[in-house]
Amino acid sequence: MSTAIAAPEFVGTRKWRKPPFIESKLLRHGLLLITIVYLIAAFGSIDVNWERVYLGLERGWKFIVAFSRPDFISRWSDIRDGMIESIIMTIASTVVGVLVSIPIGLGAARNIAPLPVYLICRAVVAISRALHEIIIAILMVAIFGFGPLAGFITLSFATIGFLSKLLAEDIESMDKAQAEAIKATGGSWPQWINYGVQPQVMPRLIGLSIYRLDINFRESAVLGLVGAGGIGATLNTAFDRYEFDTAAAIIITIILIVMALEYTSGIIRARVQ
């Protein structure tokens, strides 16, 4: 039947090309043409005021030059207080956010939660994800006033949307057999979660929590711009006073802390596999 050498009638007579993704030639070339025309039109519609750009370049240059001589000294106590506030906000909101995310994540996993619980938890996740941190922060500042409390609540809320969703998705894709085996022993629901589900999703939960810690710190720097406390508030003040050298010092500090977090989270995530 099948021999090592192809039958003679196939040698050199049949060409093969990967079949195109879109079969109709007209549709394929038509779509390509539309895309090109759209891109040209889109770039054409960008309105650039070159005079303004020229002026702005000089300002931008001043800003960049400031980085070569960042001033940590003259506003050091402001920078230090802002950083401490940001770090406290970050850690507190991550811890609270993770703790709240776990039950919501369990509820938002279709394979372990009954439908009504699933719908409620998914709704919470959807609301949290639909609203950007800045929008929530503005609302929280309106309710709780200026300061880190508003930032803390904002970041906790944002963490819930992020972590619950990803945790729920990890639970939904877990190995069913392991969970089934625990169910077959006659364990109760919490025991089933603790033995059958938790070990499977723990590495991802830890990895995501650390990643979120990282995100929360970066966000805390932005939230200060709308009055929700942290290093962002100090940065905002520095910009308002045109103290670019102080601003540069703050940004450099933020970069260093984010890099340190990135590095440690990489190590921890590799360890928990």
Added chain:
Amino acid sequence: MLRLDSLTKRYPTGDLALNDVSLEIPKGQVMALIGPSGAGKSTLIRCINRLVEPTSGSAILNGENLTRLGSSALRRARRQMGMIFQEYALVERLSVMENVLSGRLGYVGFWRSFLRRYAQCDIDEAFRLLDRVGLLEMADKRADELSGGQRQRVGIARALIQNPQLLLVDEPTASLDPKTSRQIMRLICELCAERNLAAIINIHDVALAQMFVQRVIGLKLGEVVYDGSPDKMTPEDLTEIYGEEDWKATIRKVEDEDVAENETVEAV
């Protein structure tokens, strides 16, 4: 001890996986359930401990109708039925000891199990079972560090620490090499004999089943088409269960190998 009365399962997709299955298993009997893929073997054993809900009919274990139980009574009933899985189904990130002790979950409270503070008698029993299946040294290894045969031994220990009266065994040898398969089957059958346990063993390998069990049930399209002793099974019976094929080699091979096997038992 276990009686199935017209057990039927129709999946929501409309597939009739089990059609009016009735059979009775006395205490201490080891029974093999054979049949082609999709014949309903897995569904049958899962309908007994209700990992799958049967559509109608009943499963009666020691006079208790399992199909009628509420959730907490069902959990108590599941303790009586140890289950051994295809692909082992160990919780891979837990240690061997935690996997074995998880067989006690039906007996211990949440906090005890959460804090891994099991009663000393459970721990003694776990070590005894690990010793029996030859894995005492592995107690604190993570389950995913073990080989296939070792994992299945842990699975067996997990099922036995439940102190069950019935073992439900789903394709225990499906992912094991031929020699390990025999060792696992032998271990299961020996343990059943030691503890006078009844067992239902789903198995693809007809020759392997014939080698170890006392009774064979052939399932085809959700119905029982053979019920009898493994020795009396003829090529015609296998044709009835699986369809047309030359079966003489399968059956004869068993007899030949059986002799050879008995000679090598001591060596293993």
